[in-house]
Structures are given as C-alpha cells and as structure tokens.
Amino acid sequence: MKNGRTISIKDPKLQRIRNNFRLIILEECSRRKSEIRNQEYNFTRDKDGNYVKPSEEGVNILQKLNDKSWEIERPLRASIVKCALCGKHNRDMTYHQKSHSWYCVQCYKRRLSWLDSFHIKILYYWANHIKTSGFHN
Numbered sequence: 460m461k462n463g464r465t466i467s468i469k470d471p472k473l474q475r476i477r478n479n480f481r482l483i484i485l486e487e488c489s490r491r492k493s494e495i496r497n498q499e500y501n502f503t504r505d506k507d508g509n510y511v512k513p514s515e516e517g518v519n520i521l522q523k524l525n526d527k528s529w530e531i532e533r534p535l536r537a538s539i540v541k542c543a544l545c546g547k548h549n550r551d552m553t554y555h556q557k558s559h560s561w562y563c564v565q566c567y568k569r570r571l572s573w574l575d576s577f578h579i580k581i582l583y584y585w586a587n588h589i590k591t592s593g594f595h596n
C-alpha cells in the first residue's frame with residue numbers, strides 16, 4: 460500500500476454500512492479477547508477472586524492464551540478497521556507505510572511528523588538494543 464493513501468467514502472449511506480461492518484469486526488474481536496481474559500482470570504484467581512500464583516502448567520497455558528490474544532490484536536491494530544492512534548472506527552483512513560498502520564485522516568494530518576519521528580526513534584532503539592544485547596550473535 461502506498462504511503463499516505465486515503466480510503467475515503469463520501470456517501471453517508473455507504474459510510475454507515477462501512478462503519479457497521481467495522482463495528483461488527485470490533486465487537487467480535489472484543490468478545491473473543493474477553494473470553495481469553497476470563498480464562499486467564501481462572502488461572503490466576505481462587506474462587507474468592509484472590510490472586511494465586513499459577514502452576515508451571517498454568518504459566519504455559521497463560522502464555523498460550525496471551526499469544527492467542529495477540530493473534531487477534533495484532534492484525535486488528537494493523538487493519539483499516541480502527542485508527543491506530545485514537546481508536547475511532549467511523550472515519551476515512553490514511554495508510555502510514557513506516558508503521559504499516561492506518562490512521563484516521565485527522566490523526567494522520569495532525570501527527571504525520573510525530574509518526575515519522577516516532578518510528579525512526581523506535582528503529583534507533585531496536586538497532587541499539589540489538590547491538591548492545593548481542594542479539595545478533
């Protein structure tokens with residue numbers, strides 16, 4: 460996808476249909492993540508709701524549940540369904556290539572220089588982190 464490309468819908472009826480589709484996706488993702496959180500809760504709480512340290516098997520299951528949650532969240536964050544900055548779903552979206560993410564037109568215009576510098580800072584951070592931690596060896 461080309462940097463700065465905006466997907467825009469002018470017709471209010473089509474906007475409503477787009478927004479409703481996005482909402483259906485968001486609600487389904489939210490429902491699935493809520494189920495995962497409930498399962499996580501059961502592994503870390505006793506019947507009175509007090510925290511209990513999970514067993515080694517429980518830790519493994521919690522890690523798998525966390526991975527499962529990210530399998531939902533990661534594609535959602537990179538999708539056009541909601542703005543990666545403000546989270547709104549009912550706006551036209553613009554693609555930002557460096558972050559491989561979609562932002563609403565308002566956030567994109569207001570924060571473009573910040574987005575560019577922010578992602579450059581992250582690249583520098585990871586470059587230094589990999590260099591200092593010896594991760595590349």
Ligand SMILES: [Zn+2]
Nearest residue numbers: 542545563566
């Ligand atoms: Zn936004």
